[in-house]
Amino acid sequence: MKAFKTLALGAGLSGLLLSAAYAEGLAGKVIGFSQIGSESGWRAAETSVTKSVAAELGINLKFADAQQKQENQIKAIRGFIAQGVDAILVAPVVATGWDEVLTEAKDANIPVVLLDRGIEGPEDLYLTSVASDQVKEGRVAGEWLVNAVGDKQCNVVELQGTVGSSPAINRKQGFEEALAGKANLTITRSQTGDFTRSKGKEVMEGFIKAEDGGKNICAVYAHNDDMAVGAIQAIKDAGLKPGSDILVVSIDAVPDIFAAMVAGEANATVELTPNMAGPAFAALDAFFDGGTLPEKFIITESKLYTPADDPQGEYDRRKGLGY
Ligand code: AHR
Numbered sequence: 001m002k003a004f005k006t007l008a009l010g011a012g013l014s015g016l017l018l019s020a021a022y023a024e025g026l027a028g029k030v031i032g033f034s035q036i037g038s039e040s041g042w043r044a045a046e047t048s049v050t051k052s053v054a055a056e057l058g059i060n061l062k063f064a065d066a067q068q069k070q071e072n073q074i075k076a077i078r079g080f081i082a083q084g085v086d087a088i089l090v091a092p093v094v095a096t097g098w099d100e101v102l103t104e105a106k107d108a109n110i111p112v113v114l115l116d117r118g119i120e121g122p123e124d125l126y127l128t129s130v131a132s133d134q135v136k137e138g139r140v141a142g143e144w145l146v147n148a149v150g151d152k153q154c155n156v157v158e159l160q161g162t163v164g165s166s167p168a169i170n171r172k173q174g175f176e177e178a179l180a181g182k183a184n185l186t187i188t189r190s191q192t193g194d195f196t197r198s199k200g201k202e203v204m205e206g207f208i209k210a211e212d213g214g215k216n217i218c219a220v221y222a223h224n225d226d227m228a229v230g231a232i233q234a235i236k237d238a239g240l241k242p243g244s245d246i247l248v249v250s251i252d253a254v255p256d257i258f259a260a261m262v263a264g265e266a267n268a269t270v271e272l273t274p275n276m277a278g279p280a281f282a283a284l285d286a287f288f289d290g291g292t293l294p295e296k297f298i299i300t301e302s303k304l305y306t307p308a309d310d311p312q313g314e315y316d317r318r319k320g321l322g323y
Helices: 041-056 070-083 099-107 134-149 166-179 197-210 225-237 255-262 277-290 311-321
Strands: 004-006 021-023 030-035 060-065 087-090 112-115 128-132 154-160 185-192 219-222 247-252 268-271 297-300
Touching: 030 041, 030 070, 041 060, 041 225, 041 277, 041 311, 060 070, 070 087, 070 099, 087 277, 099 112, 112 277, 128 134, 128 277, 134 154, 134 166, 134 185, 134 219, 134 247, 134 268, 154 166, 154 197, 154 225, 166 185, 185 197, 197 219, 197 225, 219 225, 225 247, 225 255, 247 255, 255 268, 255 311, 277 297
Parallel strands: 030 060, 030 087, 087 112, 112 128, 128 297, 154 185, 154 219, 219 247, 247 268
Antiparallel strands: 004 021
């Protein structure tokens, strides 16, 4: 009979992360992880959770931080192939331009798992993709706003994620779908804030200046919480109240957005779990163990949180996860 291990995560993680049963097949495997960088609190948590889960499973994880550059990711993947790793995890910074390097991994018989972002390319270049339904995330955020404003006239400004990344493309699409046909809701300005807090603040400052000191803005939709937190600061600096003068809706559910909710400065967020590695390692485990092919797309949950959902408790539950 096969031995299975139930992942016992540390106290800080256990409340939030699902435990999973693994065959013992991953211990000693060498797995390369090409991470995008550390642009957001969510990204930091994903890195931290991946390292913790790998350590629990006895995986020798080779970590490479690409500092937001696709060329660095391609270099790292080529390095993993040259080392003959057993598998590669990659969080692709942008959606296009992966065919060549992933074909090299395929030719070397190294399974690749995409984490948290998708690519435009043949599906046979990766074993599975573990990510949220990013169109749905945008739609959930948009539906929240539609309900929150009712019939009121509302000009919305949008802070987009990294240009060309799958979450920026899909979260924009989903949000626009939710607002379609609502004549009272218009996206009046939309610009990238590159998923960072500092850029989110800078771009929001520009929006406020261009919109009569913010008086013509009813809501900001940010593709991640970090940009929302930057926008909140810009709104406060302009003498307005985030959360009431300008509504704030975003995606990720990081501790700082719950702190902002506690302070009455943020209105809604859509959760993106930082535990992409758990399902990814489970898929690799089954693949190594008996050649089981996982679902091509493993979709994580997209739950809406508002101030009615115990933001202080949510903050406390998340703070040990490395955000
Ligand atoms: O790909 C997931 C996105 O990347 C997160 O929402 C954002 O915070 C991160 O930078």
